[in-house]
Amino acid sequence: MQGVFGDPIYIETLSEATFSSALAEIPNTKFESILLIAVDQDTPFPKELESLLSNSEFPIWGGVFPGIILAAQVKKSGALVIPIVVKTHIDIIENISQFPHSGKQLSFDNHDTKSALILTDGLTDSIEDTLEIVIKSLPSNTVVFGGGAGSLSFEKKPCLFTPKGTYQDAMLIVTMTQPWELVISHGWEILDGPFLANEVSGNEVIQLNFQPAIDIYSSVVEDHSKKSLQDTSFFDIAQTYPFGIDRLDNELLVRDPIKVENNHLVCVGDIPENTMLYILKGEPSSLIKATKDAATSRYANHSINNGFLFTCISRELFLKDRFQDELLGIAKPMNNNNPLIGVLALGEIASSVNGCVDFHNKTAVMAMPTVVN
Structure with missing residues (x-):
């Protein structure tokens, strides 16, 4: 697979042993870090996961979500191990419910930054206020996308991780020199x-x-x-x-x-x-049509090497069995052999054409690496 991601590896049950086995499956090609996205109910918090993070020779970052998407199929258990082949810079902001009022300033490694993938605790306060501060600290025209991590039980607990450990009430910012394009649609x-x-x-x-x-x-x-x-x-x-x-x-x-x-x-x-x-x-047919039409319009005459979907868990709950139709409608126009991957999120993050960055609900945000000639 060419692009930002290496081939994703699905783990049915996340543990130190299964994670080590997954790493051994990754071909001996260069990658910069590991994106680990796990399903809430199966994630071993906190000690075993922190052991995974600290013992890996590669930087591991990611989050815990109500569900994950692989090959346009929803998984309600397990985890995805995704090699990242482009350079990334990982930052974490803790205590974001208080951060906008703390007077603290942000400083990122902004050299040649073109995009930022942001994962946030989706069940905390001040997400939008913190996003506004983050955006002001990034270069103009940075494409921003991501989503809210956490549990569908709405229990507040650690849901983000970096090589330094696990976090709740936090925001993870991963900047890249790779530019991305976004498709945003909801149909309500x-x-x-x-x-x-x-x-x-x-x-x-x-x-x-x-x-x-x-x-x-x-x-x-x-x-x-x-x-x-x-x-x-x-x-x-x-x-x-x-x-x-x-x-x-x-x-x-x-x-x-x-x-x-x-x-x-x-x-x-x-x-x-x-x-x-x-x-x-909303009606199921109108939601499905909106995302399919948006994807078809954007993918026209494009070759999409990778795509990552942040879609709201409540869309899946609302559409029920027809959610599969929505995923296929998004994936089919990609017109390649790479599997659609993503997460069922507690809120979706996306920058707009006017430069604003919004925290969406009940919305599908498809992120695609821009082909650089």
């Missing part, structure tokens, strides 16, 4: 709104239009779904009705409400105060 449509988010607290929506947000949300969702939120799991029904943040580019930034705490709607990712929010709806 407006159901109702806009509503003024006049009172928020980080990732919690407290009031909409000066009324309790839970009341507005429940009224709209119950009317459309014909289901009662009191009689139905909030997480189950909210998968179908995310929020959409209105933006100046006329695109909607999706926010995933995952639970109710103290009558506040808790989302994956912050909600800016006094922003305009829509309540969205």
Whole structure:
């Protein structure tokens, strides 16, 4: 396989022994580091994994996710060992829930940086604020992509790792001289709104239009779904009705409400105060078509050597058996023999054409190395 990645190796159960065996399978070609992505329920935290990190002769970095993708198939157990053949520089920011308020400055190895792959604890606070600081510390026009790591149980625990150890409430930044291109798509449509988010607290929506947000949300969702939120799991029904943040580019930034705490709607990712929010709806066919069309349009007349997909775990939960159709729709236009790899993430990170970097929910972000002649 030519490009950024060597051939990925799937491990059914991650341990020091299976990881060592996987390393032995890697051909004796030059690679710079190892990207290790593991499924939450099978990851041996913390002692055995830290032993893997410290004992390897190659830098190992990566994260733990609700699921991984190999050859357009979802794996809910095991791990992927992916050799990285381009030079990488690895940085970690700890305590990101406090970092934007700490007054600390960032300094990266910016020489010839063209892209940054960012993995963040998807269940912590201040992700967007920290991203903003990170972007200001990188060269202009740096392409940024990545996703949120963590557990679908929403238990806060270590989910990122570098050669120095394991981390939670952290952000991992891996800069490269390799340029990348992105495809971003979600397919969600407006159901109702806009509503003024006049009172928020980080990732919690407290009031909409000066009324309790839970009341507005429940009224709209119950009317459309014909289901009662009191009689139905909030997480189950909210998968179908995310929020959409209105933006100046006329695109909607999706926010995933995952639970109710103290009558506040808790989302994956912050909600800016006094922003305009829509309540969205989705149909499986429209979501699948949106990602397939976006991939087909971008891949046209391109030869894609590698591709890495960050797609939201809630898309897989929403689409159920049809999620396979979405993965095939993304993979087929690549028109090569390399397997589509990626993760089911707790939020997706992507830079836009206007230079902003967003933390998405319920969205598919496909990253492809740019062919440099």
